[in-house]
Amino acid sequence: MTETVNGAVGGAVPPAGLRLVPRADEPLKMKDFKTDQEVRWCPGCGDYAILAAFQSFLPELGVKRENVVMVSGIGCSSRFPYYVDTYGMHSIHGRAPAIATGLAASRPDLSVWVVTGDGDGLSIGGNHLIHALRRNVNIKILLFNNRIYGLTKGQYSPTSELGKVTKSTPMGSLDTPFNPVSLALGAEASFVARSVDSDRKHLQSVLREAADHQGSAFIEIYQNCPIFNDDAFAPLKEADRGTPGSGGLIRLQHGEPVRFGGGKGVRLNRYGTAEVVDVDEVGEDELLVHDVAVPDPSYAFALSRLDQPAFAHVPVGVFRKVPRPSYDELMAAQLERAAAAEGPGDLGALLASGDTWTVG
Structure with a gap:
């Protein structure tokens, strides 16, 4: 048995978002979270890399497996509960945040993770998503964005680019796509981040910060669909590895100046809009120093718009991380006040009170 201090394995301090979740008696390993189910996605799918990283x-x-819950909706990403050896639910289209809200609000001893996609989470599930974020429910939402419907075979999604030719838009999409990070910030999410399926180190660092956050955490993950939208993000990845300054x-x-591509950087102009500049031309002092704790989401929102209009420069990492009471904390405190004022209550007596009928 591993020695524990303050209930944490090896004396580690539990993350803020997990402080009520029972700690594991012994250290767990990656193999402990693998099920006996055959992992079935298309060859080359980015979901494989995300699953391995997760x-x-x-x-x-450092928490018990039986106190971790995966909730998913419908789509390729939503197969996660079958492959992660914890409790889980493969729920219905778009409703994963609603189910996860009920779990987190009623069971603060659980670490609740939602897995969704750009189709599942931003179309039929868009309403549930934004309300879970504005309420600041203590759930962590991973939204896989491949800019297409994969499971239903290649229709355009809420994040598909304008003019996208697909089976459902043979003459090109007329819809302006959602920016998931901008959407989450507009919903006042207290933690918002973005990562990439192929960058395991970066993705895991973002997951750690999300787990450490008390309240809702939203992470958009760029995920390649090799069958219906192959290499949708390849230009970004190639430029990131290639010529300095290429984007x-x-x-x-x-706490660091926002720089990229060797000689490029980001500053806020007089309109409060983030813009890409040449560092040699404007000087280091003009560069924006990133601060995730700015209370007003408009700062992070400005950063999220850097991918407009040509998707040439895309920020990844944590955009916003601010403290705010979580919904489940506020609800628990409200229930305690009600019990103190009115007593513990009797559900049976309540149901039998007032006008009642006996049905023969």
């Missing part, structure tokens, strides 16, 4: 991250939480991913680091 399974290897989970032992770091690509802008890696946000709290």
Whole structure:
């Protein structure tokens, strides 16, 4: 048996978002979170990389497997509960945040994770998503964005680019796509981040910060669909690895100037809009120093718009991380006040009170 201090394996301090979740008696390993189910996605699907990153991250939480819950909706990403050896539910289209809200509000001893996609979470599930975020329910939402419907075979999704030719838009999409990070910030989410399926180190670092956050956490993950939208994010990844200054991913680091591509940087102009600049031309002092704790979401929102209009420069990392009471905390306190004022209550007596009828 591993020695524990304050209930944490090896004396580790439990993350704020997990402080009520029972700690594991012994250290867990990645294999402990693998099920006996055959993992079935298309060859080359980005979901494989995300699954591996997530399974290897989970032992770091230091909590019991039976106190971790995966809730998914409908789509390729929503097969996660079959492959992660915890409790889980493969629920219905778009409703995963609603089910997860009920779990988190009634069971603060659970670590609740939602797995959804751009189709599941932003179309039929859009309403549930934004309300879970504005309420600041203590759930962690992973939204896989491949900018297409994969499971239903290649229709355009809420994040497909304008003019996208698909089976359901043979002459090109007329819809302006959602920016998931902008949407989450507009819903006042207290934690918002973005990562990429192929960057395991970066993805795991974002997952750690999300787990440490008390309240809702939203992470958009760029995920490649090799069958219906192959290499949708390849230009970003290639530019990120290639010629300095060619664009690509802008890696946000709290407390650090926002720089990328060798000689490029980001500043806020007089309108409060984030813009890409040449560092040699404007000087280091003009560069924006990233701060995830800015209370007003408009700062993080400005950063989220850097991918407009040509998707040439895309920030990844944590955009916003601010403290705010979570819904489940507020609800528990409200129930305690009600019990103190009115007594513990009797459900049977309540149901039998007032006008009642006996049905023969």
